[in-house]
Amino acid sequence: MRRAVNVRVGPVTFRIGSDWAAPVAAVADLYRDYPPAAPVPDLTVRLEAPRQWRRWLRPQVAVTGDFGLPGMVPLPLAHGLLAAEMGMNLQMALGHRRHLLLHAASVERDGAALVMTGESGAGKSTLSALLAARGWRFMGDEFALLAPDTGLVHAFPRPVSLKNESIAAVQWDGARAGPVLTNTPKGTIRHLAPDAAALAASDRPARAALLLFPRFGQPPSVRPVPPGEAFARLTQASTNYVALGEAGFRALVRLVRAVPAVAVDYPDTESGIAAVEALWAG
Amino acid sequence: MAAEPLDALVAIYHRPSGTTHLLVEPAPAILDVLAGRWLDLPELRRALSDRYEVSGSIAALAERLDELVAAGLVERA
Secondary structure (H helix, E strand, O other): OOOEEEEEEEEEEEEEEEOEEEEEEEHHHOOOOOOOOOOOOEEEEEEOOOOHHHHHOOEEEEEEEEOOOOOOOEEEEEHHHHHHHHHHHHHHHHHOOOOOEEEEEEEEEOOOOEEEEOOOOOOOHHHHHHHHOOOOOOEOOOOEEEEEOOEEEEEEOOEEEEHHHHHHHOOOOOOOOEEEEEEOEEEEEEEEOHHHHHHHHHOOEEEEEEEEEEEEEOEOOOOOOOOHHHHHHHHHEEOOOHHHHHHHHHHHHHHHHOOOEEEEEEOHHHHHHHHHHHHHHH | OOEEEOOEEEEEEEEOEEEEEEEEOHHHHHHHHHHOOOOOOHHHHHHHHHHOOOOHHHHHHHHHHHHHHHHOOOOOO
């Protein structure tokens, strides 16, 4: 790797290395206000040409690193920032063992965390960014890190990945936008680096106070989720539940026993925010 | 094996295989009664009656037992 930069997100330092300068520069710019990174990374992402000639001719970026999955399709060099973000997700999902990883967005208010988990498209990223714009502390839109020993949720405040219509829908003062990436496999994408308050507090964990299972584009509905169902859903939402063994089991049992869970269907973003605020107040 | 009641569902962590199971009664009661010992079907029925309110036929109990064997939580002698 000819170029590299270390970035720290919450408790994890990544080293992003590449054959090209552009993706590394894009990462360095998007993460420039993040807290200082450790000199030795926890996880490494490599953005390399899948074939030697692909460095020059219609250059393509293959995402590799400490851990890999077969069959990942290379991206065009213009999407190098997206490749780096995907690579960080992949390395976390496959390699991180210090916390139980929940595929969830989380925000915090008064030391208590709201954890929102759901399939891609459920609205986690948009809801978390809009709540952050309304004064909540943004903790992350991809992974919530549940500490097996304390049961606390640790922040992993990566830049929010906004897609398509969400890009215009989110106005978040203090967040810094990355470049608009068009024609990606997920449509148009723009990353928003969290505001200074979220970054300054990124080492402060929070006690989970409410678990939400949101679903965007559905008729409005609010339904309490019993602990057994929440447990089953969260095992599915965790990328390293099996790898953590009994520690992961204990952490999840503790979470679903202590924290109420609610499934929220909402037709549009505005009603989703209203439903979340009402549940939090109630 | 670790058993943690959540509501109607009991979460089981099976240490030898590292797998998690979510069970409803009477499966957790059967596992509780069988823990650490070998019982045949009539003995199991009696042991369950000693500790729990038991209803249902012995054939139904045999079916539940077969399910637990299939899940790898009970070993057939």
